[in-house]
Amino acid sequence: MPHVIIIGAGFAGLSAASFMAKAGWKVTVLEKNDQPGGRARQWKTDGFTFDMGPSWYWMPDVFERFFNQFGKSVSDYYELDRLDPSYQVVWPTGKMDIPAGLPALKDLFESIEPGAANALQQFMDEASYKYKVGMHKLVHKPGQSLTEFIDWDLMRGVFKLDVFTSMRAHVHKFFKDPQLRLLMEFPVIFLGAMAENTPALYSLMNYADVVGGTWYPRGGMYSIVNAMYQLAQEQGVEFHFNEEVKEITLQHSRVTAVNTDKATYIADAVIGGADYHHIETQLLPASHRSYSDAYWDSRVMAPSCLLYFVGLNRKLSNIHHHTLFFDTPFESHAKEIYQDPAWPTDPLFYMSAVSVTDPGSAPPGCENLFLLIPVAAGLKDDSPEIREHYFNVLMDRLEKKLGQPVRDAVIVKRSFAHRDFEQDYHSFKGNAYGLANTLKQTAILKPSCRSKKVNNLFYTGQLTVPGPGVPPSLISGELVAKEVIRNF
Numbered sequence: 463m464p465h466v467i468i469i470g471a472g473f474a475g476l477s478a479a480s481f482m483a484k485a486g487w488k489v490t491v492l493e494k495n496d497q498p499g500g501r502a503r504q505w506k507t508d509g510f511t512f513d514m515g516p517s518w519y520w521m522p523d524v525f526e527r528f529f530n531q532f533g534k535s536v537s538d539y540y541e542l543d544r545l546d547p548s549y550q551v552v553w554p555t556g557k558m559d560i561p562a563g564l565p566a567l568k569d570l571f572e573s574i575e576p577g578a579a580n581a582l583q584q585f586m587d588e589a590s591y592k593y594k595v596g597m598h599k600l601v602h603k604p605g606q607s608l609t610e611f612i613d614w615d616l617m618r619g620v621f622k623l624d625v626f627t628s629m630r631a632h633v634h635k636f637f638k639d640p641q642l643r644l645l646m647e648f649p650v651i652f653l654g655a656m657a658e659n660t661p662a663l664y665s666l667m668n669y670a671d672v673v674g675g676t677w678y679p680r681g682g683m684y685s686i687v688n689a690m691y692q693l694a695q696e697q698g699v700e701f702h703f704n705e706e707v708k709e710i711t712l713q714h715s716r717v718t719a720v721n722t723d724k725a726t727y728i729a730d731a732v733i734g735g736a737d738y739h740h741i742e743t744q745l746l747p748a749s750h751r752s753y754s755d756a757y758w759d760s761r762v763m764a765p766s767c768l769l770y771f772v773g774l775n776r777k778l779s780n781i782h783h784h785t786l787f788f789d790t791p792f793e794s795h796a797k798e799i800y801q802d803p804a805w806p807t808d809p810l811f812y813m814s815a816v817s818v819t820d821p822g823s824a825p826p827g828c829e830n831l832f833l834l835i836p837v838a839a840g841l842k843d844d845s846p847e848i849r850e851h852y853f854n855v856l857m858d859r860l861e862k863k864l865g866q867p868v869r870d871a872v873i874v875k876r877s878f879a880h881r882d883f884e885q886d887y888h889s890f891k892g893n894a895y896g897l898a899n900t901l902k903q904t905a906i907l908k909p910s911c912r913s914k915k916v917n918n919l920f921y922t923g924q925l926t927v928p929g930p931g932v933p934p935s936l937i938s939g940e941l942v943a944k945e946v947i948r949n950f
């Protein structure tokens with residue numbers, strides 16, 4: 463039985479593990495942390511349960527498809543509830559609930575801008591086509607050669623896919639109202655780049671948002687991790703936690719063994735599910751790296767995040783599961799993330815209050831808050847003082863916008879930023895979401911899922927194809943498993 467070693471038990475590593483085991487390989491997953499999930503880890507303290515990373519469950523069809531390939535269904539592992547409203551936006555002028563589903567959203571749009579309901583319908587018709595082609599075809603390409611894209615459906619629809627138009631130009635063609643424009647640009651935040659640098663192909667994300675819906679897996683996002691971990695074990699995958707890979711041993715441009723801080727594992731193939739940059743620069747000798755330091759430095763990284771996990775000893779009134787605080791100018795914050803990296807002067811932020819939907823996430827009568835400020839990757843001076851400063855900024859804004867005291871109810875408080883991303887996940891420049899999905903970093907222009915120098919070394923996860931996000935990470939694991947199998 464051939465043996466594959468998978469480095470990292472994030473979503474991509476978990477997905478690759480199950481597909482490799484299903485194909486008849488002996489699979490060993492080596493994970494440096496004490497639990498599976500990677501950036502989607504869980505933290506429990508004093509009766510609170512925090513999801514430490516993703517909080518938006520979009521594209522339920524991708525999760526269903528994943529489990530179906532093992533003869534299972536999502537519902538074999540966890541229950542899903544659709545949120546309605548999907549989320550709330552706090553504007554400088556007031557609050558707006560974003561209702562679930564296209565018909566209700568069209569009514570909202572029409573009430574803001576006459577004619578916007580029809581424009582939204584047309585926008586969504588196009589986005590629906592992009593979702594079908596993008597999620598059923600494009601994301602499943604391993605990005606090894608241009609010939610993968612010689613496909614009649616793709617060639618015929620190339621103009622409808624809007625690959626060469628920016629998301630900003632596309633949105634501006636349909637809507638005039640600044641709030642509607644920002645609402646339609648919001649989903650590209652998940653892709654890690656500004657709307658003007660993101661191909662309008664990604665209006666497929668609006669389709670995912672509006673038509674696919676925002677869901678909540680009961681028990682939290684960690685229910686997905688538990689489900690994938692269980693599935694992998696059912697397939698016979700062996701896991702080793704608290705075991706950090708320190709070195710990949712090579713002979714004649716082949717991996718022969720993987721050395722951890724505890725043992726040596728003999729490998730027929732290795733799939734690197736940890737950050738690509740870490741594997742290349744820390745585990746491989748320089749002669750066997752596919753990319754230079756200059757290459758990595760020139761990559762556009764998705765943002766990092768300054769996060770706070772906050773437990774309150776009482777409930778807040780009139781809050782929603784997901785709230786976007788868009789009450790400060792978006793442009794200046796975006797510039798401080800992407801153009802002139804700096805700590806934000808007046809940040810936008812996001813709040814997830816899972817205890818609104820899931821009472822089990824907090825002790826009775828308490829509130830579980832997850833606060834997120836997107837910040838530039840690579841900021842060097844992540845310090846306790848900076849974190850405290852922004853915590854106070856967020857508390858002031860929350861109290862003002864929610865019209866109630868918050869600070870005095872804080873009984874749990876933990877922050878997480880660049881230094882933690884680097885230390886806990888070996889993240890390049892402290893990125894949270896991997897590599898940005900710009901046009902120049904799409905498909906074959908992404909770091910390759912197969913090493914260019916080492917024959918039996920492959921990569922998966924958010925720094926390679928198809929890109930950042932939980933659904934793409936699941937697909938990435940599948941893609942790379944197929945590549946390994948095809949090459950052996």
Ligand SMILES: Cc1cc2nc3c(=O)[nH]c(=O)nc-3n(C[C@H](O)[C@H](O)[C@H](O)COP(=O)(O)OP(=O)(O)OC[C@H]3O[C@@H](n4cnc5c(N)ncnc54)[C@H](O)[C@@H]3O)c2cc1C
Pocket residue numbers: 469470471472473474475492493494495498499500501502514515516517518519520705706707708735736737740767769834886887888894895896922923924925929930931932933935
């Ligand atoms: C704060 C935050 C919010 C997000 N929000 C969303 C969201 O709402 N919706 C969404 O779809 N996506 C979201 N994302 C993105 C999504 O979580 C990621 O794209 C996805 O989890 C990445 O999975 P991965 O397997 O590629 O990487 P990771 O999760 O980073 O997994 C890599 C694993 O490798 C391990 N590792 C590293 N080095 C070694 C080593 N030397 N030896 C052994 N193990 C090692 C790490 O510990 C880690 O477990 C969010 C991400 C963050 C950080």
